[in-house]
Each structure stands twice: as structure tokens, then as C-alpha cells.
Amino acid sequence: MSDEQLRTYAAEGRPHVVRLAMPVREYRFDDVVLGKEVVLPAAEAQDFVIRKTDGMPTYHFAVVVDDHEMNVTHVLRGQEHTKNTFLHVALQEALGYPRPVYGHLSVIENIEGGKMGKRDRDKKVRQRTQEVMKSTKRSADDVAAAAGLPGPRVAEWLADAKKQLDLPEQAAVMRVIGLQASELPEVLVHDFRKNGYLPESLLNFLALLGWSPGGDREQMSMDDMVELFTLDGVGKANAKFDRTKLASFNTDACAKADPARLVAAFRDYLSVNPDSPLWAATDEELAKLLAMKKGFRLLREVDAVSRFLFTPDDALAYDPSAVEKNLKKDGGAGAAVLREARDGLAAIGSWSAASCEEAVKGYCEQKGLALGKVAQPIRVAVCGSTVSPPIFDSLEFLGRERTLRRIDRALSL
RNA sequence: GCCCCCAUCGUCUAGUGGCCCAGGACAAUCGGUUCUCAGCCGAUGAACAGGGGUUCGACUCCCCUUGGGGGUACCA
Numbered sequence: 001m002s003d004e005q006l007r008t009y010a011a012e013g014r015p016h017v018v019r020l021a022m023p024v025r026e027y028r029f030d031d032v033v034l035g036k037e038v039v040l041p042a043a044e045a046q047d048f049v050i051r052k053t054d055g056m057p058t059y060h061f062a063v064v065v066d067d068h069e070m071n072v073t074h075v076l077r078g079q080e081h082t083k084n085t086f087l088h089v090a091l092q093e094a095l096g097y098p099r100p101v102y103g104h105l106s107v108i109e110n111i112e113g114g115k116m117g118k119r120d121r122d123k124k125v126r127q128r129t130q131e132v133m134k135s136t137k138r139s140a141d142d143v144a145a146a147a148g149l150p151g152p153r154v155a156e157w158l159a160d161a162k163k164q165l166d167l168p169e170q171a172a173v174m175r176v177i178g179l180q181a182s183e184l185p186e187v188l189v190h191d192f193r194k195n196g197y198l199p200e201s202l203l204n205f206l207a208l209l210g211w212s213p214g215g216d217r218e219q220m221s222m223d224d225m226v227e228l229f230t231l232d233g234v235g236k237a238n239a240k241f242d243r244t245k246l247a248s249f250n251t252d253a254c255a256k257a258d259p260a261r262l263v264a265a266f267r268d269y270l271s272v273n274p275d276s277p278l279w280a281a282t283d284e285e286l287a288k289l290l291a292m293k294k295g296f297r298l299l300r301e302v303d304a305v306s307r308f309l310f311t312p313d314d315a316l317a318y319d320p321s322a323v324e325k326n327l328k329k330d331g332g333a334g335a336a337v338l339r340e341a342r343d344g345l346a347a348i349g350s351w352s353a354a355s356c357e358e359a360v361k362g363y364c365e366q367k368g369l370a371l372g373k374v375a376q377p378i379r380v381a382v383c384g385s386t387v388s389p390p391i392f393d394s395l396e397f398l399g400r401e402r403t404l405r406r407i408d409r410a411l412s413l
Numbered sequence: 414g415c416c417c418c419c420a421u422c423g424u425c426u427a428g429u430g431g432c433c434c435a436g437g438a439c440a441a442u443c444g445g446u447u448c449u450c451a452g453c454c455g456a457u458g459a460a461c462a463g464g465g466g467u468u469c470g471a472c473u474c475c476c477c478u479u480g481g482g483g484g485u486a487c488c489a
Contacts, residue, residue: 017487034418044416052487059489079418083484104418107482111424115482205425208438212426216437235419235426238482242424245439251452295452305450360448375448387450 018051020061020091027086032231033076033103040086048087060084064091072100079104103231106210106238110185116241121184122164125173129158132177147172182300185243194272196299197246198265201253205246209239219252251297262290269299276303277310288397292389308383309397313405319385323413326380334377335411340367341374342407345400353396360392381410 009016027040050061057065067075075085082104092099110116129143144154149169157163165173174181186192192202204220212235213220213228220228254262266286270276281289289306296302308316327334344359360378364371375391382403388394395403 019487038417041416049487054487056487058487063489079483081484081489082417084489104483106419109482113481208425210425215427218426218438232429237419239426240424242439245425248439255452293451295450297451301451357448371448373448379449383449385449388448389450391448 015053017049017053019047020050020087020094022047022087022090023093027089029085029089029099029102031082031104032074032101033105033234034236035232038082038085040083045086045090050091060087060091064088064095064097067100068092068095068097074101074103076103076105078107080107103234105234106236108209109238109240111240111242113240116187118187119164120187122170123161124184125165125170125177125179126158126161128179129173129177143173143176146176149173190272193268196269196301196303197250198253198257198299201250202246204253205249209241210235210237219249247297251295254296254299255294259287259290263287266290266299266302269303273300273303277307278303280310285397288393289389292393292397305387305389308385308388309394313402313409316384316406316409318380318410318413322380322384322386323410326376326386327410327413334380337367337369337374338377338381338407339411341378342404342411345395345407346404348400351396351400353390353392356395357392378407381407 022045024042024045026042027045028037030036031038048060049058051057085102085104089099091097108116110120114120133139133143140155140158141151144151147154147169149172153169154173157165173179182195184191186195186197189202193199200222203222204218204225207220207225208218211229211233213225213233217228257265263283263286266289267283270279278286278289289302289309290296293302293305311317325334327338341360341363344363345356348355348359360374361371363369364374376386378395379388379391380386382388382391382394382398398406
């Protein structure tokens with residue numbers, strides 16, 4: 001383009017970009033992760049945009065300037081950036097900047113070996129929808145109608161794995177098929193937080209994807225990792241994100257954490273789960289719940305299994321199948337046991353887990369019953385389900401009055 | 414299509430020529446413990462992608478094949 005042409009275009013105010021005139025030659029840099037030099041042949045060196053038509057700098061221009069301004073010495077980033085690094089190197093040379101150390105990390109994939117992302121959540125919703133449709137013999141139109149969505153939209157989504165629902169649509173479908181948000185695969189850090197993972201377990205687990213301190217070492221604190229980290233411990237192969245192993249890390253971390261740390265973590269969990277009735281709990285109560293349910297994997301489990309303690313007695317929901325199996329079956333055998341056990345509990349002098357246990361075990365012995373035969377009816381009466389923290393701890397927490405009120409209510413079902 | 418990278422149990426990995434008929438962790442299977450769910454304890458099975466070299470000796474070095482991933486933007 002001639003100078004004259006340039007002046008004319010500028011005078012006309014033509015929209016334009018700014019490119020770096022990249023010197024045509026071979027570029028190379030050392031990659032500390034690959035442990036070798038990466039080369040861009042001269043034939044592939046091309047001018048590239050550094051300022052967009054709208055006047056904004058491109059990412060390439062911005063990172064190079066920003067990293068330099070921030071005195072960044074090491075750039076460790078995903079391998080999708082490997083080619084970009086040549087552009088950044090050229091820019092640094094043009095600007096007279098020193099070159100930082102570069103390393104390109106492998107990618108973390110989902111457990112199926114695909115790209116980990118929000119699509120994974122959509123996929124789970126689709127899978128579950130198809131299962132539910134099959135088992136309840138419902139059509140795509142039925143689901144769409146129940147969710148208040150256009151039939152063709154849902155049908156299209158079900159048929160084409162490339163299509164995704166937007167968030168409100170997803171929520172509507174999940175409501176219809178009874179899928180909880182907590183059942184979706186976590187992707188964002190927020191998802192993990194909301195499901196009750198400790199940040200330290202997530203960090204520890206993540207650090208081990210693509211890096212190893214060597215030997216058999218796995219459990220590490222942040223300080224340990226800072227001390228142990230070396231560039232040559234970084235691997236070159238992609239890693240798959242295995243949530244089961246993460247959950248195991250979390251179980252261990254929670255088991256080892258001191259009570260104050262756990263209470264703080266639980267508070268943080270509750271701060272992103274405002275619908276939980278445990279909001280009303282004091283720190284002392286939270287500490288008790290955590291201790292009762294020790295061995296838990298996620299804080300969400302402690303929440304879920306403790307909610308009955310924070311529900312008004314007359315609002316407690318009873319699981320029909322639990323009631324049937326533990327109270328009504330065999331002509332109300334469970335209910336009969338419950339009635340007698342209730343009298344034993346009512347007669348306790350000083351209410352505590354220990355005294356409740358003594359009373360119930362005494363009754364078992366007297367009747368020649370296994371503890372389970374008595375504990376389960378009590379559990380169902382007091383918790384509404386067959387799953388709860390240890391029953392005597394639960395009774396202590398609930399107190400005599402509420403315990404007896406719930407038993408009476410269950411007996412009247 | 415073209416360019417680049419990678420390759421040990423199902424998964425994360427240890428292993429840098431003999432210490433390895435390959436170690437740990439999660440998961441799995443089986444058994445034990447317990448008032449439920451968890452958890453915990455014990456045991457078991459499970460891999461060097463395939464083929465060529467190099468070497469006295471290859472999981473470790475080289476080549477090919479296969480498989481996987483990434484890139485090919487006025488997105489970051």
C-alpha cells in the first residue's frame with residue numbers, strides 16, 4: 001500500500017486494525033515442561049493483529065505488556081498456547097522486553113477423556129432425561145410440556161448431543177426429571193464449593209494432575225507443595241479428572257481437620273447454600289453435627305443428613321417406604337416396639353446420648369431384641385428416614401420433648 | 414487436510430539402562446467391624462499400546478505403526 005493510499009484511507013476514517021510486522025525468520029524457545037526447544041519455521045511466521053478495529057488490544061499484545069509490567073519471570077500455561085508463544089516472543093523482541101521462562105502444561109480432561117466443561121453438566125441432564133423417559137414411558141413432548149418449554153426445542157436437544165440447553169431451560173428440565181443440582185458434575189470452583197469440598201483438598205488433588213513430588217507422597221498442604229514443587233516433576237501427558245478420588249481426598253482432609261477449621265468450612269459451605277435450614281445453627285451446633293457425622297465425604301452430606309434436626313416437629317416429612325418397612329409391616333410390629341421404647345425414653349432421668357443408649361439397650365435386653373430392631377423404628381420416627389447420624393447422638397441433640405413429640409406423631413401415622 | 418505434543422494398572426501416578434516377573438493412592442472384588450448411611454480394618458485381582466532396532470542388559474535410549482490430545486481467530 002502506498003503512502004498516499006494510507007493518507008487517503010486515514011482521512012476517510014476507514015476502520016482498521018494494527019498488526020505487528022513479524023520479522024520473517026525462524027523462532028524458537030525452550031519449553032521447561034517439554035524439556036526441549038520448540039521451533040516455528042520461518043515459513044509460518046505471519047503478521048498478526050495487536051489492536052482490534054474497536055481499538056482494544058488483542059490478548060497477545062496485552063499479556064506480553066502486562067506480564068512485563070508485572071515482572072513475570074515464568075509463564076506456565078496450557079499447551080493450547082504453545083503456538084501463541086512464538087507471537088509473544090516476537091512481540092517481546094520488538095518491544096525490547098526480556099523473555100520469561102516458558103512451559104506448556106498438559107490439559108485436564110473429563111473422565112471420559114473429553115474436554116472438561118459446562119457441556120458435561122448438560123450431558124448429565126440429557127442422560128438422566130432419557131433414562132426417566134424410558135422408565136416412565138414419557139415422550140420428549142411430555143417432558144417439554146411439564147417443563148414449560150417448546151416441544152421441538154427439547155426434542156432437538158435430546159437428539160443432538162451438540163445442542164445445549166441454556167441455564168433456565170436446564171433448571172426446568174431438571175425439575176421435571178427430579179435431578180438435583182448437586183448431582184451434576186462439578187466444573188467451576190463454585191460448584192465444588194457448593195457441594196462441600198474443602199479448598200485444600202481440591203488444591204491438593206488438582207496439584208497432582210500433571211505433577212508429582214516423586215515417590216509415594218500424595219497428601220500435602222499448601223506449604224508442603226510450595227516446598228516440594230519442581231518443574232521437572234511436571235508431567236507431559238494429559239490427565240483425567242476423577243471426582244471419586246477427589247472425594248476420597250476430601251474425606252481424608254475432613255477427618256484430619258481440627259474442629260474449628262471444619263466449622264469455618266461448613267459456614268462457608270452454608271454461605272453458598274442459603275436454602276439449608278442449618279443456617280439457623282450456632283457454631284457449637286455445627287461442631288456437634290460435624291462430630292456426629294464424622295467420616296463424611298462432603299459437607300453436603302452433613303447438611304443433608306442433619307436437616308431433620310432443624311425442621312419443626314410437625315413439618316417433618318416421613319419417607320413412606322421407611323414408615324411401611326419399619327413401623328407398619330407385620331401388623332405394626334415396629335410401631336409396637338416403638339411404643340414400648342418410648343416409655344423407656346420418657347422415664348429417663350437426665351437426657352443424654354449415654355442415658356438414651358442405656359434405656360434403649362436395657363429395653364432390648366429385656367425383650368431379647370437386637371439393637372437394630374429398636375433403633376430403626378426410633379430413627380424413622382424421629383428423622384423420617386432410615387438414614388441419620390448415630391441415633392443416640394441425634395436424640396440428645398433433639399432433646400426429650402421433641403423426641404417424644406416426634407415419636408407420638410409417628411405412632412399416629 | 415496441515416503443524417505440534419503425548420503414551421506405565423479402570424483413574425492419578427512412582428520409575429531417568431540392571432534395585433522392577435514394576436511401587437503407592439483412588440476405584441473394583443471379597444471378607445470383617447457397626448443402630449442406619451458413611452467411615453474404618455484386612456485380603457485379592459489389575460499396567461510398561463504394538464513392532465523393529467541400540468545394548469551384556471531395556472518401562473527407561475532411537476525409529477515406525479497405532480491411539481489420544483492440542484493448534485490452525487480482529488477469543489482469551
